[in-house]
Amino acid sequence: QKEVEQDPGPLSVPEGAIVSLNCTYSNSAFQYFMWYRQYSRKGPELLMYTYSSGNKEDGRFTAQVDKSSKYISLFIRDSQPSDSATYLCAMRRAGGTSYGKLTFGQGTILTVHP
């Protein structure tokens, strides 16, 4: 079993829709959770960075963490064609060695059509 599972999609939605992207994980030691957006032939760009359980909002994006269920989500409101990209979840343990190893999901391909 992979430590982090992410539905690869692809996911196709109309412009203006609410998008829900999800990851589940098995390692209860994960404390820090990230969402990256990756456009084609580009490197991942950090979208959201959260610690432990709860919600964090940034513009049209909301990151949600439910540690009891080992489940994280990214919601995109009023989706735009420019949101079309691959979305990667990532997470890491707290403390330990200082390099901060991240464990990634395999990414969800999202297309928002006009």
Next chain:
Amino acid sequence: SQTIHQWPATLVQPVGSPLSLECTVEGTSNPNLYWYRQAAGRGLQLLFYSVGIGQISSEVPQNLSASRPQDRQFILSSKKLLLSDSGFYLCAWSVLAGPNQPQHFGDGTRLSIL
């Protein structure tokens, strides 16, 4: 602001040839540096990380090596490339101070082995 540069953007190499990919970071000192490989449709696999000049840790046994000759320079190398070395190689950095910092990625090198 901090920026990260990777080159070349695209590389086509024959099997058995050597490899050198370079990554440099600007606008920060003493960063943690990372090399990842991303296979098509898959998440990111950490290959190497470095917490300082000359300090390299390997995550997976492989045909590749890494070096950090200067504080903000990270190099990925191979003496003889294999077909299985094809992929998208990403360099990333994070702030050294404090273990719980997000990582920021360059735009990668797409390596094709013929």
